[in-house]
Each structure stands twice: as C-alpha cells, then as structure tokens.
Amino acid sequence: MPHHFQSPSFSRRTFITTAVGTGFSTILNGKEVDENLIIYQPESNIYKKLNVPFNSDLSFTPAAIAACTDEISVAAAIRYARENKLKISIKSGGHSFTGSSLINGGLVIDVSGIRQxxxxxxxxxxxxxxxxxxxxxxxxxxxxxxxxxxxxxxxxxxxxxxxxxxxxxxxxxxxxxxxxxxxxxxxxxxxxxxxxxxxxxxxxxxxxxxxxxxxxxxxxxxxxxxxPKMFTTQKFRASKLTPSRAAKLLKGWFEVAAELPKPMFSAFILNGGHLTILISSTYSSSGPAFQKAKHALLKLGTKTRGTYSKPTATAVKTYSGRPNPLPFRNMSAGYYNGFADLEDIAEELMKTTIANPGVLFQINTLGGAISDSKVPSAYPHRAYPFLGELQSYWQSPAQKATLMPAVDKIRQLLSHIPHHYVNYPDPDLKKPNRSYYxxxxxxxxxxxxxxxxxxxxxxxxxxx
Ligand SMILES: Cc1cc2nc3c(=O)[nH]c(=O)nc-3n(C[C@H](O)[C@H](O)[C@H](O)COP(=O)(O)OP(=O)(O)OC[C@H]3O[C@@H](n4cnc5c(N)ncnc54)[C@H](O)[C@@H]3O)c2cc1C
CATH class of the missing domain: 3.30.465.10 (Uridine Diphospho-n-acetylenolpyruvylglucosamine Reductase; domain 3)
Structure with a gap:
C-alpha cells in the first residue's frame, strides 16, 4: 500500500471536534458500538448537526448516524446496519437536491470525517x-x-x-x-x-x-x-423582458456559446424577468475569443459593467455560493444540442419563468474537453454541448405554493428532453435510469x- 493510501490518522475525537465543531463532552451523547465506531441517535447534539441536508425544505429522521473517520469505521457501520436490519444511506457533503444521502428510519453512514x-x-x-x-x-x-x-x-x-x-x-x-x-x-x-x-x-x-x-x-x-494564474469573468444583463425578447436572447446566446473556445465557459440565467449571461475565461479578456463573445452579447442588446480578472484562488471564492442550507426545489432541465431542442417551447418556457420570480431557468456550456475525452467512464452524455437546470427558491410557504405549479409546468414543457444529469436528480422523471445513464x-x-x-x-x- 503506497503511503498516500494509508488510513487517515484522524481519530473519532478529531472528527467530532473539527467536522462537527463541538466539544469533547458531547461525544458522550454517542453510543460506542465497538472500538471503531460511534453511533449517534436522535437525542444527541451531533446527530442533530449531521442530520442537516443542504436543501432545508427536506427533513429526515434516521434511526442513527454513524460518524465514520476511515474505512475501518465504515466497515463497522455496515456490520452494525446488517446486525440491526437497518437500511442505509451514504452522506458526504449533503448537497443532494433530493436528500438522497439521508434516510428515514435507517442508518446514515456519514463519511464527512474522512478528510485526508x-x-x-x-x-x-x-x-x-x-x-x-x-x-x-x-x-x-x-x-x-x-x-x-x-x-x-x-x-x-x-x-x-x-x-x-x-x-x-x-x-x-x-x-x-x-x-x-x-x-x-x-x-x-x-x-x-x-x-x-x-x-x-x-x-x-x-x-x-x-x-x-x-x-x-x-x-x-x-x-x-x-x-491558471488568472480567471476572468464578465456579466451581461437584460431586464424587464417579454417572453419573445427573452426567447430571442436565448437563441442569440446559444449561437454565441456554441462558438466559444475550450478555455471559455458561459451560462444563461433567467431569474424571473431578469437575465444574466456570464462568460468566463482562463485566458486574458483582451484575447480575440473573449472580445468576439463580448461584442456579440452586447449586439444582442445586453448591458455590462465590465470585465473582472482575479487570481484564480480569489476568483473561485467569488463563486463559492452560500454556505448555509436554504429551501429549494431544483432539478435537471436536460441536456441540449442547441436552440433547436427548445425552439418549439422557447416562448412558453420564458413566459412561465418571467411570470414567476423565484424560478430560475439556467443553461451552462459543456462540450470542449468533456466531449473530446476518451477516458472510459459511466458518464454517458459527453456529446451534448449544453446542460439545463431548473431552480426555484422561496422566502415563505405561500411563495412556495405559487412556485410549484410553475416548476411543474416547465417540467412538462421539457418532457421531450430525453437525457438528464444524475447530479441534478428529478425523482419525477418517467425513466430516470435511462435518462441519467x-x-x-x-x-x-x-x-x-x-x-x-x-x-x-x-x-x-x-x-x-
Ligand atoms: C448549491 C449547489 C451547487 C452545485 N454545484 C454544482 C456544480 O457546479 N457542478 C456539478 O456538477 N454539480 C453541482 N451540484 C450538484 C452536486 O454535484 C450534487 O448535489 C452532488 O451529488 C452533491 O454531493 P454531496 O457529497 O455534497 O452530497 P450528498 O448529499 O452527501 O451525496 C449525494 C449522493 O452521493 C452519494 N454519495 C456521497 N458520498 C458518497 C460516497 N463516499 N460513496 C458513495 N456514495 C456517496 C450519496 O449517497 C447521495 O446519493 C450542486 C449542488 C448544489 C446544492
């Protein structure tokens, strides 16, 4: 076994005090199953801290949570689940849209303490x-x-x-x-x-x-x-959109995005009636590809405040998202070859999104090295250059109640789209396994x- 694959030297106590951020006394809330495993049950503070999905609209009541720090404690947790006839789930970062890392009445095998x-x-x-x-x-x-x-x-x-x-x-x-x-x-x-x-x-x-x-x-x-030393981004915005104007912008964006060279990425993000188009590059913004994309997006009638170039380490922090859970219902909106896949529904799609602030329809560029890769893999959808994501966020139960029909309507509009990203799961897909794999x-x-x-x-x- 090469050195870097040896079991981590983290102790259970290190896990509990670093990953969960609490004091030694609370270890007493856990049940020491054997020398390799501590199980936390609902009355324990650590259980409460670990039983938190990033999607706070969801809640689960596992029978217990196994706080694992290495492969030996994982094996002990599997043994414990078998002996107690518990179903299990596996949890790492807890960001599953659907909470598939938590389980009602079963054992959660939490690997977030395996941190080497x-x-x-x-x-x-x-x-x-x-x-x-x-x-x-x-x-x-x-x-x-x-x-x-x-x-x-x-x-x-x-x-x-x-x-x-x-x-x-x-x-x-x-x-x-x-x-x-x-x-x-x-x-x-x-x-x-x-x-x-x-x-x-x-x-x-x-x-x-x-x-x-x-x-x-x-x-x-x-x-x-x-x-890359530097990472450059630029945002282009358009607001007060009508459905037909938004559909034209969508078509225009697909054309610009299809021409981008590999070091560039773009996203089309329609949030209610506000559109943001992001372009990014690991090359300089003064290069011809960045300039070409910028002029084409401005020609579509968008407005921009300028280009931001930052050292990569700083730039990735800008896009690091919010750390705390929030309620949402997000899912894959499918893989696309281009605008033609959405043309027939484009205006209706834009209309429903615009009419429902809190609903976001986003498309990101894929392609490039993803499509060119010859790495043998179970990831099946390499040929598609675009991936859509449907998101909805709310401030109150009343807002949620108005957003859900809009989300379902958009899902219906997209029902002809055959392939979806498994990391953006949608439990209501008719043939999920075929769509994902x-x-x-x-x-x-x-x-x-x-x-x-x-x-x-x-x-x-x-x-x-
Ligand atoms: C805010 C946010 C931003 C996102 N951004 C992106 C993005 O930029 N790009 C992208 O591709 N995706 C993105 N995603 C989707 C993300 O890739 C998935 O949600 C992913 O499954 C989360 O992994 P996790 O370990 O945090 O989640 P978990 O909820 O812990 O796990 C997710 C699934 O993986 C399984 N799993 C976790 N760890 C293990 C393990 N060690 N062994 C076996 N199975 C395991 C779980 O059982 C569960 O089914 C984002 C999601 C959110 C919520």
Missing amino acids: KFYRAKYLSFTAGAGLKLGEVYDYLLRNGRLLPAGSCSGVGLSGLTLGGGYGFFARQHGLTCDHLQQVKMVDARGKFLDSDNDPELLWACRGGGNGNLGVITSMKFSTVRA GENLEKLSKIKQRLDPENFFSSAHLSI
Missing part, C-alpha cells in the same frame, strides 16, 4: 478522503499551483460531485471531475475493502455512475492540471449486480 488530502508533486496526483468539500480542495491544490476541475460551490462534497460526473468553469478546458479520477477505495456491502486498481470496472462505474449505488467510497485519487445503463447494472447482488445500497434515488 495529499498532493504528490512527483506524480501531480491528489488523494482525497471521501469527506472533503470543493472549497477546501480548491484551496489546498491552488496553494500547490494545481487544480482539479470541479463545481463552483464550496460546500458541495467532492464524493457526490465526482461519483455523478462533476462539471464547472474549467470542464470545457480540462474535462469533468470524474475524468480525472484514477483510483477509488470502496467498502462493499459485506464490509470488504475494494481497490479499483484490482477492478477497472469499479473505476469506470465511479466515473459518473457511483452515487450511493455500489458501496461506500472512502478515498479517491485524481490527476490534477496546472492552475443513457446507453451505459446495462453495463452499469451488471457492475452493480456483481458488486452489490443483494441491493444493499438501495436508498439513493439513483439506485439501479
């Missing part, structure tokens, strides 16, 4: 414990001049993101997070320790098809890329049957 991180300069590789969050991964690697292309929100778990794919500002240039995954360690349903170096199919499955389905991932090794579904199902024949890992919505 190790950059090996000789191999340019990064080994991460399953509990790390994106913010600390960016901080750590950027200090070493390296980058793992990932999502933007700092609280998202590296595990959940990678196991479902993982895209962000840098994905068009460098590929998905899962494209950089080189090795995983997993505890299976029998508590056995698996290493993907001995099972290439396991690695394949974990590149985009491993969220909560196969076993508990405890450690991941990634390749890294050289970090496309033509890789059969191979993934076979791997699932081999690794977990009893379907022990069955709580995630993404279960196959």
